[in-house]
Amino acid sequence: xxxxxxxxxxxxxxxxxxxxxxxxxxxxxxxxxxxxxxxxxxxxxxxxxxxxxxxxxxxxxxxxxxxxxxxxxxxxxxxxxxxxxxxxxxxxxxxxxxxxxxxxxxxxxxxxxxxxxxxxxxxxxxxxxxxxxxxxxxxxxxxxxxxxxxxxxxxxxxxxxxxxxxxxxxxxxxxxxxxxxxxxxxxxxxxxxxxxxxxxxxxxxxxxxxxxxxxxxxxxxxxxxxxxxxxxxxxxxxxxxxxxxxxxxxxxxxxxxxxxxxxxxxxxxxxxxxxxxxxxxxxxxxxxx
DNA sequence: CGGATTGTTCTTCC
DNA sequence: CGGAAGAACAATCC
Numbered sequence: 001x002x003x004x005x006x007x008x009x010x011x012x013x014x015x016x017x018x019x020x021x022x023x024x025x026x027x028x029x030x031x032x033x034x035x036x037x038x039x040x041x042x043x044x045x046x047x048x049x050x051x052x053x054x055x056x057x058x059x060x061x062x063x064x065x066x067x068x069x070x071x072x073x074x075x076x077x078x079x080x081x082x083x084x085x086x087x088x089x090x091x092x093x094x095x096x097x098x099x100x101x102x103x104x105x106x107x108x109x110x111x112x113x114x115x116x117x118x119x120x121x122x123x124x125x126x127x128x129x130x131x132x133x134x135x136x137x138x139x140x141x142x143x144x145x146x147x148x149x150x151x152x153x154x155x156x157x158x159x160x161x162x163x164x165x166x167x168x169x170x171x172x173x174x175x176x177x178x179x180x181x182x183x184x185x186x187x188x189x190x191x192x193x194x195x196x197x198x199x200x201x202x203x204x205x206x207x208x209x210x211x212x213x214x215x216x217x218x219x220x221x222x223x224x225x226x227x228x229x230x231x232x233x234x235x236x237x238x239x240x241x242x243x244x245x246x247x248x249x250x251x252x253x254x255x256x257x258x259x260x261x262x263x264x265x266x267x268x269x270x271x272x273x274x275x276x277x278x279x280x281x282x283x284x285x286x287x288x289x
Numbered sequence: 290c291g292g293a294t295t296g297t298t299c300t301t302c303c
Numbered sequence: 304c305g306g307a308a309g310a311a312c313a314a315t316c317c
Binding site: 002003057074075076077078129131132148179181188189278279280 | 293295
């Protein structure tokens, strides 16, 4: 369930730890995670990580020796990276599992791929539910993956007037529109509920009925909610830890997500849980219109 | 044990 | 062509 702030937190930590390091060997524990690439290990052997980029919730690794090779990494719901140095977990990030035993040693039951660097450190990708991936891509595939993401709310150049028009062209519920990564990237189920609550917009409202002022507020709060979360370590929910297993702090800032039945922080009306766009949705029926 | 969980992709329909 | 809606995916929790 990582959303953009969690993925950005992971990106920053990985950038610090593995950029400039050379992969001595890679190991595939589950073929699905590498899109059934039979020579994944071979293609990565001897490659030096040159950069770790992020588009929406997707991480894109580049390599010094081959500018036409990319590694696409998506955590989806339960993916996590853990970085191990001298046999100790130094940093990692993503979803954590309820069985705490699983976070101690690697590889474990949910470890899907491993990257061993020439300096003796290792990076493990764990993903219980197998939705995520770490797969190699050529420039065409990488470009295609990038093309699925619209501009980012946290980008200083995000065009609010364009966003407003785009939203008002659609007839879907505003929550579904905000979750569409192709329109604008970053919001997942948690931050979208938080954004809608802050903007006082009801999630079932249709895009075409959203006013200019409301659209402006939605863009503004999507940005601030995610930037604030990145600042405190990108933790939004019970199951996310930063790299190394530390829990982030953003869960303290949540106003509606997971607060069903609790009083709205603004008006004290109990928070309702409904279903919108096929997703569990938290809403204050009084102040969100 | 049925249902809910969630990010993305795919399919179907319009 | 593209939007909307819903299924599919996988494994676990409640």
